[in-house]
């Protein structure tokens with residue numbers, strides 16, 4: 001194999017990261033407190049238009065804090081998108097609560113308001129409304145937030161936006177992560193910007209964010225001696241990593257622009273391939289196009305998503321299937337699931353048909369042509385031998 005490996009979504013540094021890391025070293029604030037953290041939090045809040053932000057050790061930690069702030073505990077249920085990474089739902093289990101999974105709808109691939117309404121009606125009848133709704137903006141595409149927020153208000157159930165993949169995406173000009181009660185971002189290495197690992201919780205409720213800071217630093221009571229009245233976590237971000245984040249926030253606008261351009265460069269040549277469709281973009285929304293995701297219609301393409309993944313990986317191109325829906329995971333066997341329409345699950349379909357293409361903001365046009373050529377070759381030459389079931 002002679003061609004160098006093309007990664008799905010590798011970190012993309014600016015060079016300025018070192019400057020802020022050096023500041024942390026020079027001031028000896030090598031700790032989860034310091035100037036980089038304060039400024040990084042302000043920059044995130046300012047960029048998304050939230051009143052405040054708390055920088056933490058991961059996106060998963062931010063989801064856990066949000067659930068904790070909403071009082072989710074043993075015996076409660078939490079509604080969650082099914083088509084997502086497992087990290088969206090794991091914190092529900094950390095709290096001893098029970099996830100109920102909701103299907104996608106075809107226009108955004110995100111939480112189906114229809115499924116949500118059915119699930120809420122049933123839960124209300126049983127006197128068992130969920131404590132929270134975790135809505136994911138998958139691959140950067142915003143969910144149908146008007147409909148979801150409408151239901152949230154009618155039933156009085158707060159929304160946590162898992163915007164781990166959608167920093168910079170807008171819904172009717174409003175940034176994702178600022179529409180629900182809490183928003184969560186991830187700065188893991190594969191996300192649109194990275195701190196090598198990290199996350200943030202954003203909200204307009206500054207009191208809740210203060211409480212999040214308290215919980216994220218072992219919930220130490222305001223006393224001189226070490227006193228604790230509640231369970232806390234060690235979730236704060238290091239001042240060194242926040243330095244990486246500051247440099248990355250300087251280019252967030254360029255990063256969103258680059259990913260959108262990559263999507264646009266894929267879209268036209270791929271539209272000529274039989275059975276290939278790109279993830280849609282809902283009217284009045286703008287996706288950050290974190291990953292360009294496709295569906296492969298086996299009958300028209302003459303091949304399957306699984307075969308495309310295998311063939312392209314052989315050519316040193318990191319292509320991935322879409323997330324396996326959580327209601328299909330062995331981990332969540334036995335958890336409740338509401339499909340978009342009764343008897344017809346959209347997320348199952350997206351899972352068996354979906355493919356994610358390399359979409360990193362540092363992807364060169366040459367490498368992107370190589371990916372497109374490879375995909376074209378596979379579709380023109382493959383026969384169906386295996387599929388995801």
Ligand SMILES: *Cc1c(COP(=O)(O)O)cnc(C)c1O
Nearest residue numbers: 058059060085087088164186188
């Ligand atoms: C990456 C991701 C997370 C978790 O973020 P970490 O920072 O890796 O903990 C949560 N939800 C979704 C949808 C993600 O893609």
